[in-house]
Amino acid sequence: MPHHPEARSTLPPVRIRSIVAAPLFGESPKGGWSAEIQPEDSIHALIAVHTDAGITGYGSVFTDGRLVQAALQVLEPLFRGENALQPERVTEKLHQNTFWMGRGGTLTHTISGIDIALWDILGKVTGLSVGTLLGGRYIDKVRPYCSLLMEMPERMHDVVAPYKARGFKAFKIGWGPFGRRNDPGLDRAIIAATREALGADMQLFVDPGASDAHWPQGLKWALRTAEMLADYQVGWFEEALKPDAIDDFCTLRRASPVPIAGGEVLTRRQSFQPWLARGAFDIVQPDVTKVGGISEQRRIVWMAQDFGVRYVGHGWNTALGVAADLQMATAFPGVDLVEFIGGSPYVDGILREPFALDADGLLDIPDRPGLGVELDPEGVARYTPDARPLFAG
Numbered sequence: 001m002p003h004h005p006e007a008r009s010t011l012p013p014v015r016i017r018s019i020v021a022a023p024l025f026g027e028s029p030k031g032g033w034s035a036e037i038q039p040e041d042s043i044h045a046l047i048a049v050h051t052d053a054g055i056t057g058y059g060s061v062f063t064d065g066r067l068v069q070a071a072l073q074v075l076e077p078l079f080r081g082e083n084a085l086q087p088e089r090v091t092e093k094l095h096q097n098t099f100w101m102g103r104g105g106t107l108t109h110t111i112s113g114i115d116i117a118l119w120d121i122l123g124k125v126t127g128l129s130v131g132t133l134l135g136g137r138y139i140d141k142v143r144p145y146c147s148l149l150m151e152m153p154e155r156m157h158d159v160v161a162p163y164k165a166r167g168f169k170a171f172k173i174g175w176g177p178f179g180r181r182n183d184p185g186l187d188r189a190i191i192a193a194t195r196e197a198l199g200a201d202m203q204l205f206v207d208p209g210a211s212d213a214h215w216p217q218g219l220k221w222a223l224r225t226a227e228m229l230a231d232y233q234v235g236w237f238e239e240a241l242k243p244d245a246i247d248d249f250c251t252l253r254r255a256s257p258v259p260i261a262g263g264e265v266l267t268r269r270q271s272f273q274p275w276l277a278r279g280a281f282d283i284v285q286p287d288v289t290k291v292g293g294i295s296e297q298r299r300i301v302w303m304a305q306d307f308g309v310r311y312v313g314h315g316w317n318t319a320l321g322v323a324a325d326l327q328m329a330t331a332f333p334g335v336d337l338v339e340f341i342g343g344s345p346y347v348d349g350i351l352r353e354p355f356a357l358d359a360d361g362l363l364d365i366p367d368r369p370g371l372g373v374e375l376d377p378e379g380v381a382r383y384t385p386d387a388r389p390l391f392a393g
């Protein structure tokens with residue numbers, strides 16, 4: 001007989017009965033990609049883990065929901081009947097047994113959503129927030145920075161104005177024409193117009209989005225552009241180079257007057273190790289809905305801490321991704337920002353109590369069981385063909 005870890009547990013096991021995914025369609029926010037996302041494309045999905053105790057946990061995945069549904073079929077024999085109260089052991093089982101079948105891709109993305117949902121269940125069963133379960137809460141509030149796409153300079157005032165009016169105090173602008181027109185004057189004008197629209201007190205970050213297809217620039221552009229960004233008090237320069245150019249990232253980080261950020265496209269803890277060990281980043285931005293979930297991201301963040309690298313979460317894809325990022329923001333020392341996409345119905349339109357900024361532009365980090373948020377079934381139903389399986393616990 002194999003050893004059963006829960007045999008002497010004080011918490012009776014809660015068995016996984018089924019896991020379902022709902023692809024989100026119809027309002028997918030633009031990504032600034034050269035092959036732009038269309039509203040009807042699926043790039044985000046919600047996951048529900050149903051248990052025999054009648055408790056359901058929820059998670060989020062940043063990839064095509066139809067891929068997530070296919071991955072769940074592959075993973076089903078591995079998770080069915082597992083104890084949902086052991087997130088790290090169960091998801092490590094899924095990682096280890098799918099080594100040969102697309103690790104780092106769709107399967108890892110899907111395991112991310114499962115892992116987030118299992119932590120949600122463990123919190124709901126124990127009455128503890130995920131942040132508490134991860135070891136303790138360092139903060140009760142965190143600053144969301146509003147992510148917006150770049151447009152031509154004369155448009156940037158109107159791009160940021162509605163979100164400034166909503167109370168955001170930190171902004172990131174990215175993608176769009178920046179770096180894509182071989183026009184350093186245009187790049188500077190976009191940043192200058194945005195800084196003027198925001199005023200001197202707001203934080204501003206810049207993300208050219210070099211993980212886009214066929215990014216045209218290289219190290220020399222990134223070095224020159226970093227100098228320009230320093231003129232406008234830009235807080236970091238993100239994805240300034242193609243996502244596999246580790247040597248150039250190391251060179252850029254050493255030379256740049258502004259901090260260098262990246263890592264959103266990396267998956268699995270093992271992938272982050274060389275980037276952190278070699279000093280490629282000042283700031284690492286793992287995406288909890290892609291890297292393998294909370295269990296995986298927690299190890300990445302602690303590794304970053306030990307290398308002296310700042311962590312800022314990239315789990316903005318849905319309200320559940322943001323909820324997971326909030327719990328992770330409180331679980332490590334020194335986290336002061338979380339990404340928040342401006343104007344996505346998948347974030348603003350699917351919770352019973354949508355996220356709301358306080359007067360200082362901060363978000364509360366819920367200290368309620370699990371992720372501490374509740375999906376609104378009617379809101380979710382607007383963006384997926386059939387939401388019922390998510391709620392049919």
Ligand SMILES: [Mg+2]
Nearest residue numbers: 207238239264
């Ligand atoms: Mg980015």
